[in-house]
Amino acid sequence: xxxxxxxxxxxxxxxxxxxxxxxxxxxxxxxxxxxxxxxxxxxxxxxxxxxxxxxxxxxxxxxxxxxxxxxxxxxxxxxxxxxxxxxxxxxxxxxxxxxxxxxxxxxxxxxxxxxxxxxxxxxxxxxxxxxxxxxxxxxxxxxxxxxxxxxxxxxxxxxxxxxxxxxxxxxxxxxxxxxxxxxxxxxxxxxxxxxxxxxxxxxxxxxxxxxxxxxxxxxxxxxxxxxxxxxxxxxxxxxxxxxxxxxxxxxxxxxxxxxxxxxxxxxxxxxxxxxxxxxxxxxxxxxxxxxxxxxxxxxxxxxxxxxxxxxxxxxxxxxxxxxxxxxxxxxxxxxxxxxxxxxxxxxxxxxxxxxxxxxxxxxxxxxxxxxxxxxxxxxxxxxxxxxxxxxxxxxxxxxxxxxxxxxxx
Numbered sequence: 001x002x003x004x005x006x007x008x009x010x011x012x013x014x015x016x017x018x019x020x021x022x023x024x025x026x027x028x029x030x031x032x033x034x035x036x037x038x039x040x041x042x043x044x045x046x047x048x049x050x051x052x053x054x055x056x057x058x059x060x061x062x063x064x065x066x067x068x069x070x071x072x073x074x075x076x077x078x079x080x081x082x083x084x085x086x087x088x089x090x091x092x093x094x095x096x097x098x099x100x101x102x103x104x105x106x107x108x109x110x111x112x113x114x115x116x117x118x119x120x121x122x123x124x125x126x127x128x129x130x131x132x133x134x135x136x137x138x139x140x141x142x143x144x145x146x147x148x149x150x151x152x153x154x155x156x157x158x159x160x161x162x163x164x165x166x167x168x169x170x171x172x173x174x175x176x177x178x179x180x181x182x183x184x185x186x187x188x189x190x191x192x193x194x195x196x197x198x199x200x201x202x203x204x205x206x207x208x209x210x211x212x213x214x215x216x217x218x219x220x221x222x223x224x225x226x227x228x229x230x231x232x233x234x235x236x237x238x239x240x241x242x243x244x245x246x247x248x249x250x251x252x253x254x255x256x257x258x259x260x261x262x263x264x265x266x267x268x269x270x271x272x273x274x275x276x277x278x279x280x281x282x283x284x285x286x287x288x289x290x291x292x293x294x295x296x297x298x299x300x301x302x303x304x305x306x307x308x309x310x311x312x313x314x315x316x317x318x319x320x321x322x323x324x325x326x327x328x329x330x331x332x333x334x335x336x337x338x339x340x341x342x343x344x345x346x347x348x349x350x351x352x353x354x355x356x357x358x359x360x361x362x363x364x365x366x367x368x369x370x371x372x373x374x375x376x377x378x379x380x381x382x383x384x385x386x387x388x389x390x391x392x393x394x395x396x397x398x399x400x401x402x403x404x405x406x407x408x409x
Contacts, residue, residue: 007186007187008186008187010182010186011182011183011184011186011187012183014179014180014182014183014186015179015180015183017176017179018176018177018178018179018180018183019176020176021172021173021175021176021179022172022173022176022177022180024172025168025169025170025172025173025176026169028165028166028168028169028172029165029166029169029173031165032162032164032165032166032169032219032225033225035161035162035165036161036162036166036223036224036225038134038135038161039161039162039223057070057132057139057140058070059072059132060072067135070132070133070134070139070140071132071133071134072130072131072132073097073098073130073131073132073133074098074128074129074130074131075095075096075097075098075103075129075130075131076095076096076129077093077094077095077096077123077124077126077129078094078095078096078102079093079094080092080093080094080120080123080124081094082113082120084113085108087108088108088109088110089108089109089111089112089113090106090107090108091106091107091108091109091113091119091120092104092105092106093105093106093120093123093129093141095129095131105131105138105141107141107152107154109152117150118150119141119142119143119150119151119152121150122143122144122150123143127143127144127145128143128144128145129141129142129143130142130143137154138154139153139154140152140153140154162219162223162224162225163219163220163223166215166216166219166223166225166228167215167216167219167220168216170211170212170213170214170215170216170218170219170228170232171209171212171213171215171216172212173208173212173215173232174208174209174210174211174212174213174215174232175205175208175209175212177204177208177236178204178205178206178207178208178209179205181204181205181208182204182205203243203244203247204240204243204244207236207239207240207243208236208240210235210239211232211233211235211236211239212232214231214232214235215228215229215231215232215235217231218230218231218232259321259322259323259369259391259394261321261369261391261394261395261398262395262398263395263398263399263401263402264395264396264398264399265294265396265399265400265402265403266292266293266294266396266399266400267294268293268294269291269292269293269294269296269305269309270291270292270293270305271289271290271291271300271302271303271304271305272289272290272291272292272389272390272393272396272397273289273290273389273390273393274289274290274332274387274388274389274390274393274397275289275290275329275331275332275387275388276290276299276312276331276332276385276386276387277328277329277331277332277385277386277387277388278375278380278383278384278385278386279380279383280379280380280383281313281314281379281380282312282313282375282379282380282383282385289303290387290389290397291305291309292393292396292397292399292400293400294400294403295400295403295404295406295407296309296311296400296403296404296407297311297312297397297400297401297403297404298310298311298312299312311404312404313378313379313380314375314376314377314378314379314380314381315375315376315377315378315404315405315406316373316374316375316376316385316387316401316404316405317373317374317376317405318371318372318373318398318401318402319372319373319374319384320371320372321369321370321371321372321394321398322369322370322372323367323368323369323370324368324369324370324388325370328370328386328388329386331388332368332370332386332387332388333368333370333388366390366391366392367390367391368388368389368390368391369388369389369390369391369394370386370387370388371386371387371388371389371394371397371398371401372384372386373385373386373387373401376405387401
């Protein structure tokens with residue numbers, strides 16, 4: 001029941017994360033689509049003559065009507081300035097609009113600052129300046145008399161405004177679909193899959209993030225909404241299907257296997273970093289480690305197993321030894337921080353290795369195992385008891401369980 005409630009809590013947290021990420025991705029995608037429409041529609045402003053597009057653009061007036069044309073606005077020059085640069089000078093025009101609002105425009109041009117026939121030279125000389133607007137942005141600056149003008153165009157890079165928001169939307173969508181998958185899995189299928197692994201959402205998170213990365217690359221290489229969606233979807237399907245099939249096989253055949261552990265009778269009494277879980281008298285203090293001996297097994301608060309030794313309340317029979325399940329209590333399925341028992345010689349060898357700067361990868365790794373046991377007699381007869389310990393100590397734990405059962409019969 002605790003696992004089920006915990007699954008719902010984790011599913012709720014994952015769902016909130018997914019909603020936040022996918023909502024942000026949706027906003028970026030809307031901006032990207034709007035930018036793509038602007039890029040696509042701006043190419044339609046070119047005036048076509050004899051079936052070919054010319055360099056002239058449509059201006060709203062008697063011949064062309066909005067929205068397929070640029071809006072003209074006459075402004076007054078208030079101030080000018082330029083900044084020298086190795087490549088191209090940077091020019092600044094401070095303009096006053098008809099409603100007395102001030103507008104500052106900055107642009108780069110290859111024209112020399114002292115060129116009187118350039119837009120900057122004409123504006124500095126007080127000649128009329130006209131701006132041509134397209135959907136909220138200035139695309140053309142014209143200075144001079146109607147019959148003698150100079151023009152500066154804003155450089156148009158198709159897809160430049162689309163790439164950034166589309167790439168962010170793709171990445172955020174990939175990050176958001178992973179927690180969404182996790183929430184659905186935990187809420188709908190978590191109870192039917194007891195194995196202690198987070199593959200149900202970790203692997204899809206990586207797959208969807210990889211798909212988001214591919215979508216971001218497509219947004220840069222081929223800035224079109226359809227190309228980004230197709231790239232994201234194809235990558236997700238190609239990676240997700242074999243990943244889920246492999247993980248399904250792995251969970252059924254590797255994680256669900258019974259561990260092949262042979263019992264070994266302990267030589268002396270010593271503590272083991274493990275735990276016992278059961279019902280009634282078998283619901284022992286979870287903070288106390290185990291201790292094992294030649295003919296006994298129990299719990300003790302003493303890490304050296306010298307005092308306050310508390311034997312288990314009855315004999316047990318080992319049914320199977322397996323990896324921990326998600327539904328197991330935390331005390332028997334601890335996957336981090338468990339340490340196998342080390343005798344004096346092994347401790348001395350380990351300390352020598354540490355002083356010799358032995359890398360962590362060269363030290364022996366450890367992982368937990370769980371012994372599923374049945375109470376043979378006494379309190380809680382017939383009930384199940386779980387005993388968890390590091391895999392290095394499990395042979396001695398099994399030997400101590402068998403010896404303890406022989407003593408209690």
